[in-house]
Amino acid sequence: MNPENPLLKVRALTRLMIGPVSFGVGAGECVAITGPSGTGKSVLLRAIVDLDPNDGQVQAGDVIRADVPAPDWRKTVAMLPAESGWWLDHVAPHFQAPDRIRGQLPLVGLPETAMEWEVARLSTGEKHRLALLRCLEGGPKVLLLDEPTAALDHDTTLQIEALLKQQLDQGTAILIVTHDGTQAKRLAHRILRLEDGQLQRVAA
Amino acid sequence: MSNYIALTYTDLLLASIFLVINGLLSLWLHLGLERKLAIAAVRMVVQLILVGLLLKSLFSILSPWLTLLVATSMVLFAGREVWARQERKLRGLWGFGIGTGAMAFAGAGITVIALTTMIGSDPWWTPRFALPVLGMVLGNTMNGISLALDALHTGISRERVSIEAQLLLGQTRWSALRPVLRRALRSGFMPIINAMGAVGIVSLPGMMTGQILSGVDPTEAVKYQLLVMFLIGGATGLGVLAATFGSVWRLTDERDRLRLERLTKPKDSA
Ligand SMILES: Nc1ncnc2c1ncn2[C@@H]1O[C@H](COP(=O)(O)OP(=O)(O)OP(=O)(O)O)[C@@H](O)[C@H]1O
Ligand SMILES: [Mg+2]
Numbered sequence: 001m002n003p004e005n006p007l008l009k010v011r012a013l014t015r016l017m018i019g020p021v022s023f024g025v026g027a028g029e030c031v032a033i034t035g036p037s038g039t040g041k042s043v044l045l046r047a048i049v050d051l052d053p054n055d056g057q058v059q060a061g062d063v064i065r066a067d068v069p070a071p072d073w074r075k076t077v078a079m080l081p082a083e084s085g086w087w088l089d090h091v092a093p094h095f096q097a098p099d100r101i102r103g104q105l106p107l108v109g110l111p112e113t114a115m116e117w118e119v120a121r122l123s124t125g126e127k128h129r130l131a132l133l134r135c136l137e138g139g140p141k142v143l144l145l146d147e148p149t150a151a152l153d154h155d156t157t158l159q160i161e162a163l164l165k166q167q168l169d170q171g172t173a174i175l176i177v178t179h180d181g182t183q184a185k186r187l188a189h190r191i192l193r194l195e196d197g198q199l200q201r202v203a204a
Numbered sequence: 205m206s207n208y209i210a211l212t213y214t215d216l217l218l219a220s221i222f223l224v225i226n227g228l229l230s231l232w233l234h235l236g237l238e239r240k241l242a243i244a245a246v247r248m249v250v251q252l253i254l255v256g257l258l259l260k261s262l263f264s265i266l267s268p269w270l271t272l273l274v275a276t277s278m279v280l281f282a283g284r285e286v287w288a289r290q291e292r293k294l295r296g297l298w299g300f301g302i303g304t305g306a307m308a309f310a311g312a313g314i315t316v317i318a319l320t321t322m323i324g325s326d327p328w329w330t331p332r333f334a335l336p337v338l339g340m341v342l343g344n345t346m347n348g349i350s351l352a353l354d355a356l357h358t359g360i361s362r363e364r365v366s367i368e369a370q371l372l373l374g375q376t377r378w379s380a381l382r383p384v385l386r387r388a389l390r391s392g393f394m395p396i397i398n399a400m401g402a403v404g405i406v407s408l409p410g411m412m413t414g415q416i417l418s419g420v421d422p423t424e425a426v427k428y429q430l431l432v433m434f435l436i437g438g439a440t441g442l443g444v445l446a447a448t449f450g451s452v453w454r455l456t457d458e459r460d461r462l463r464l465e466r467l468t469k470p471k472d473s474a
Contacts, residue, residue, distance in 0.1 A: 050459050051368060070460040075374035085369025087383055131369075138374060 007173040008048075008077065008142045013056035015047035016040065017197045020056065025142065025173040030164070032188035033177045034202070039194045041177040042082060045144045048175075049079040060142050060173075078140035082147050084131035086119040094119075094134055101133055107163050108133060109156045125151040132160065136167070143167065145176040149183065161187055208419045220245075262331045271331045275338055279308050282346040286447075289350035291470045292357040294454055299468070302450040303349050310443035311345045312338065318435050340411065340432055341439045344396060348440040349447045352392025356448050357467055359384040360455060367462055377456035385452060392444035396437050403433065 006024025014020045018040045025031045033041050047054040050070050058065040060076050068076075092098040092115045102115050108129035122130070128151050135143070145164075149157040157180075164174060164187060178184055184191050191202040223245055230237040262270060283304025293299035315338045319325055325333040360367065363384055370380035378385075403409060411432060415425035455463055 049372065051371065051461055053457075053459075053461070071371075071374040071376050074372055079372050081365075081368065081372065083365050085366035087363070087366040087370060134373065 007061055007171075008175065009057075009059040010048060011057040011059075013044070013047055013054060013058065015052060015054035016043055018044050018047065018194075019197055021197075021199050023192065023199055025175050027141075027171045027173055028168050029190070030168055030174040030176060030188045032184035032191045033175065033194055033199070034179065034181070034184060034191060035194035037179075040197065041194050042146050044194065045079055045081075045146055045175070045177065048144060049074050049077055051079070075138050076140060077142040077144065078135050078138065079144040080132055080135045080146060080148055082150065084127045086127070089118055089120070091115055091117050091119060091122070091130060094130075096137055101137060104133055107159070109159050125153075125156065128152070129156070129160065132163075140172070142173045143175070145174065147177055147179065150179070157183070259331070259335065262335070266331070268327070268329050271329050271334060274331070274335060275312065278335075278338060278342055279304060279312060282307055282311075282342045286346055286350040286353065290354045290357060292354075292361055292467050294357075294451060295466050295468055298454055298466070302447055302454065303353060306349055306443045306447035306450065307342060307345050309446055310439045310441075311342045314435055314439040314442070315341050318431070322431060336411075337432065337435065341435050344399075344436040345439045345443040347395055348392040348444045351395065352388045352444045352448050353451055355391040356384060356388035356451055357455075359387055360462070361464060361467060364462060364464060371460055371462065375460075377460045377462075378452070380460075381452050381456070385448060388448050389444060392448065393441065396440045400433060400437060403429075409433075 005026075006029075007027040008025040010024065011022045012020040013022070021044070023031075033044070035041055043052070046052050047056075048058055050058075050065060050073060058077075060073075063073070063076050065073050065077075086094060088094060095101050095115075098115050102112050105112050105114050110126065110129060114126070114130070119127075128148065132145075132148060143164075148164075149160050152160065161183070164176075168174060174187075176184075176187065192199045193202050223241070227238045227241050229235075230241065258274075262274065283300055286303035286307070287293060287300045290299075294302060315334065316328075318337060319334055320328045323333055323337070328334075360381070367380050367384070371377070399407075409429050409432075412425045412429040415428060416422055455466055457463055
């Protein structure tokens with residue numbers, strides 16, 4: 001972790017009630033964002049992946065957001081939204097290589113057969129865990145997670161956190177929005193609080 | 205056309221009795237349809253009589269500018285109709301512009317080509333040929349486009365989460381919207397595909413029936429009907445494609461974002 005030269009660099013990002021905010025997340029670092037409901041945490045993540053019009057410079061390593069097509073940017077900086085989206089009837093075709101991912105299903109507490117399930121039968125938490133694997137599949141350098149464990153019980157939450165720690169060990173930078181203070185303490189190296197459109201460092 | 209039988213106004217009056225009976229039945233059974241029925245019938249009579257008079261004078265004046273004026277207003281009216289039939293529309297001028305533009309491009313374009321080459325009327329814009337053909341082509345294109353745009357806009361707003369999920373996985377706007385786009389195109393194409401499949405067995409088209417009634421040899425009438433069906437099919441297809449692609453282009457942007465704020469919201473109702 002090199003605080004002088006973070007992997008994800010956000011400069012003067014502005015969108016709706018947010019900003020301008022500037023911050024960075026280092027390789028292998030996890031930064032948690034907290035704040036009351038409706039302050040714009042989800043808006044901030046969406047702005048970083050360029051899903052809404054916004055102003056500011058964002059950079060991941062030597063990839064400058066404005067210089068690459070948006071789909072390429074979103075493969076480098078991946079976001080897991082709070083609500084997962086599905087567009088086909090079965091789970092498997094939502095993955096690029098379902099057979100490779102099948103073996104990872106136990107990592108999120110699902111049986112390998114889950115790959116053959118119908119989307120319609122999935123519980124909220126199952127959908128969310130599958131969406132996390134799908135998000136990781138492309139091997140992003142930066143992960144933006146919007147309340148990834150909000151729908152999960154304690155044990156499954158810990159399982160997901162273990163998976164995320166594994167990602168950190170591989171050098172991924174993680175920005176995680178969470179309402180769970182203990183989760184922030186367990187995972188994050190730094191905690192930022194979003195209020196009135198500005199990010200404030202919270203003493204860890 | 206020696207065996208053409210002209211109708212008298214008494215004949216029409218007699219024919220309208222069946223509609224009057226319907227009205228009386230509605231009154232008697234408290235169906236509450238009599239007012240609507242009466243208004244629609246009166247509108248039909250007035251509109252058709254006016255159109256008859258208008259066409260008669262247009263045909264005799266034979267002016268390209270007047271013909272163009274009438275054709276333009278037909279396109280604009282059809283455009284308004286497409287706009288009005290969508291539950292969610294593009295905001296601003298786009299809402300009217302994309303449907304109307306697609307109809308002008310496909311409907312009017314194909315009509316002009318048909319007039320200049322296949323029908324070969326002289327001069328090509330002769331209103332007696334141009335306006336009826338344009339009317340038939342526009343009417344069907346209008347149906348197709350409004351169905352397709354309605355399906356597209358409803359689908360996009362309903363499936364925002366799954367579309368954005370695909371965008372977030374690094375898909376382009378065209379690929380993320382493909383499922384919705386495909387469904388919209390299908391609803392736009394369905395009426396004309398169904399019409400082509402059923403024509404001649406389930407239904408005898410009005411135009412062909414009209415020609416046969418006025419003494420045209422049935423095989424000749426069929427030829428004209430085929431021509432018109434080909435034109436309608438082609439124009440509907442091109443118009444539907446142009447309108448849906450235009451609308452997808454407007455509802456996304458060059459950074460592969462979904463721009464749902466460019467769509468109006470229907471009034472909330474239970
Ligand atoms: N596209 C938009 N246009 C206008 N306002 C928006 C838009 N998207 C979100 N908002 C508003 O911005 C505010 C912040 O929304 P956001 O979803 O980021 O909250 P949040 O901090 O993630 O809350 P929660 O913790 O409940 O998820 C909300 O008041 C929301 O209504
Ligand atoms: Mg949120």
